[in-house]
Amino acid sequence: MTGRLAIIGLGPGNEAQVTPEASRAVEQAAFFYGYKPYVDRLELRHDQTRISSDNREELARAKEALAKAVEGHSVAVVSGGDPGVFAMAAAVCEAIESGPEAWKALDIEIVPGITAMLAVAARIGAPLGHDFCAISLSDNLKPWDLIELRLLAAAGAGFVVALYNPISKSRPWQLGRAFEALSAILPGTVPVVFGSAAGRPDERMEVCLLADAKPEMADMATCIIVGSTETRIIRRGEKPALVYTPRAATRPK
Amino acid sequence: MTGRLAIIGLGPGNEAQVTPEASRAVEQAAFFYGYKPYVDRLELRHDQTRISSDNREELARAKEALAKAVEGHSVAVVSGGDPGVFAMAAAVCEAIESGPEAWKALDIEIVPGITAMLAVAARIGAPLGHDFCAISLSDNLKPWDLIELRLLAAAGAGFVVALYNPISKSRPWQLGRAFEALSAILPGTVPVVFGSAAGRPDERMEVCLLADAKPEMADMATCIIVGSTETRIIRRGEKPALVYTPRAATRPK
Missing domain, CATH: 3.40.1010.10 (Tetrapyrrole methylase, N-terminal domain)
Incomplete structure (x- = not known):
C-alpha cells in the first residue's frame, strides 16, 4: 500500500x-x-x-x-x-x-x-494590471536587509508590489520600515490597497495614498498592494472606487 | 433597469x-x-x-x-x-x-x-516558494528596454521570475533576449520551468537549466518560471522531479 x-x-x-x-x-x-x-x-x-x-x-x-x-x-x-x-x-x-x-x-x-493578492485585486479593480511582484515581509527566514533590497529594486523598476505577512505581534516594525523604504523611491501619491478577508462577510478593503499608509491599517491577515507611479484611482460617486494599473507602461524617470 | x-x-x-x-x-x-x-x-x-x-x-x-x-x-x-x-x-x-x-x-x-503561474508551479513543486514577480514579455504596450530593466532588477534582487506572453508570431525574438538578460545576472545552473496547459490533457511541463533554455521550448500559451540561485531540483527516480524555492533566503552575492 x-x-x-x-x-x-x-x-x-x-x-x-x-x-x-x-x-x-x-x-x-x-x-x-x-x-x-x-x-x-x-x-x-x-x-x-x-x-x-x-x-x-x-x-x-x-x-x-x-x-x-x-x-x-x-x-x-x-x-x-x-x-x-x-x-x-x-x-x-x-x-x-x-x-x-x-x-x-x-x-x-x-x-x-x-492567492490573497488576486482576491484583493479583484475586489478593488485591477491594481496588478501590469508587471508586479509578491514579497513576504516576514524576516523569520530571511534577513531584513534582503527584504529592503527587494522593495527598493521592485519599486525602482516600476513593479506593483503585493506585500504578504505584513505584520504580527512578533514582527511589529517591519511594515512601517517597508513603507519608509518604498517612500524613498515612490511619490506619496501612489495608491495603496489594504485588503483583508476578501470575499468573506468580514471583508475590509481600504484605499489610501502611500503618504498616508500606516502600519496600524493592517493585521496579519491583510494583503497590501502598493501601486506603481502609473496606478490610478477612479472615483465613482456612490459606487466603490476602482484602483487599477494600466496595461501600458513607460520607463520610470 | x-x-x-x-x-x-x-x-x-x-x-x-x-x-x-x-x-x-x-x-x-x-x-x-x-x-x-x-x-x-x-x-x-x-x-x-x-x-x-x-x-x-x-x-x-x-x-x-x-x-x-x-x-x-x-x-x-x-x-x-x-x-x-x-x-x-x-x-x-x-x-x-x-x-x-x-x-x-x-x-x-x-x-x-x-492564474497560469500558480497552475504551472503546482504541477512541478513550489518554484514560487519565496518572493517572486510576474513580467509580461509583450512589448506591444511598453518599451522593450523597460522589460529588460525589470528582468535585470528582479534577477539581481533574487526574485523568482514568472514570464507571461513569452513569444508569438509577431514577437519572435523577445524571449531569447530575456534569457540573455537573465543569464547576465544568474548562473546557468538556475532551474527554468516551461509549463503549458497545466492540468489539461495536453499539458506539457519541461524543466531545464537556464544555460539550456531555448525560445523554441515555448509558445504563446506557455508560462515560464525562471528560478533564483536558491531554486532546487529534487530528482525522484520514476516519479517526476520537483522544482522548489526554499522559504529561507540569503542576500544574493
Whole structure:
C-alpha cells in the first residue's frame, strides 16, 4: 500500500472560491494537517481526522504529514490561498529533499488556489494590471536587509508590489520600515490597497495614498498592494472606487 | 433597469479549476465578450450569447461590453487564468476611466481565477516558494528596454521570475533576449520551468537549466518560471522531479 500526499490551496476563505479540484482532494484524504484556522475551515466526515498546528511550525508539520503518508495513508496538507505562495508546498519540498528516501517515492499532488493578492485585486479593480511582484515581509527566514533590497529594486523598476505577512505581534516594525523604504523611491501619491478577508462577510478593503499608509491599517491577515507611479484611482460617486494599473507602461524617470 | 458587468477568470483551462463563484457568474450573464478560445470554453444556454474577438483587441472589446451593459444587460467579459493578471480587468478599468459617465455608474464584479503561474508551479513543486514577480514579455504596450530593466532588477534582487506572453508570431525574438538578460545576472545552473496547459490533457511541463533554455521550448500559451540561485531540483527516480524555492533566503552575492 502506497500513501499519497495532497497539498491543497483553500483560497482566501470564501467557500465559492474553493475550486472543485480542491474540494475533491479534500474528499479523498483521510488526515488533514495545517495551521488551525485553515484546518478548521474544512467540513469533514467522521472518518476524516484534523491535525492542527501553530503557524510557525511549517517544517515540523510537513514532516509529520509525510511520515503519515509513507505509512500508507491518504494525507492532505492544507493552506489558505495558494499552497505555493508563502505557504506549505515549499515546506513539504524542503522536508522531502532532506528526508528519508521513502518520502521521495510518494505520490505528491499540489492543488492551486486563489492567492490573497488576486482576491484583493479583484475586489478593488485591477491594481496588478501590469508587471508586479509578491514579497513576504516576514524576516523569520530571511534577513531584513534582503527584504529592503527587494522593495527598493521592485519599486525602482516600476513593479506593483503585493506585500504578504505584513505584520504580527512578533514582527511589529517591519511594515512601517517597508513603507519608509518604498517612500524613498515612490511619490506619496501612489495608491495603496489594504485588503483583508476578501470575499468573506468580514471583508475590509481600504484605499489610501502611500503618504498616508500606516502600519496600524493592517493585521496579519491583510494583503497590501502598493501601486506603481502609473496606478490610478477612479472615483465613482456612490459606487466603490476602482484602483487599477494600466496595461501600458513607460520607463520610470 | 441598470446593467451589470462581470469580469470573470476561468482559470488555466481545466474545468476542475474553475471556481464555483466563476461558474455562478457565468450562469447569471446574458452576453459574453472575450478572446475566442476563452469564450469557446463556456457551456452556454440558448438564451446566452457569445461575442468573440481577437486577442489584441482588449480595449475595443472592453468598450463594446460596457456599452452593452449600460443598455441594461447582464454582461460578462471572460479571461483565461485570472482577469487581473495581464488580462481584461485593467482594460475594462481603462475604458471606464476614459468613457462616458454612465459607465462609471455600472455594477462591476470581478471574479478572480487561478492564474497560469500558480497552475504551472503546482504541477512541478513550489518554484514560487519565496518572493517572486510576474513580467509580461509583450512589448506591444511598453518599451522593450523597460522589460529588460525589470528582468535585470528582479534577477539581481533574487526574485523568482514568472514570464507571461513569452513569444508569438509577431514577437519572435523577445524571449531569447530575456534569457540573455537573465543569464547576465544568474548562473546557468538556475532551474527554468516551461509549463503549458497545466492540468489539461495536453499539458506539457519541461524543466531545464537556464544555460539550456531555448525560445523554441515555448509558445504563446506557455508560462515560464525562471528560478533564483536558491531554486532546487529534487530528482525522484520514476516519479517526476520537483522544482522548489526554499522559504529561507540569503542576500544574493
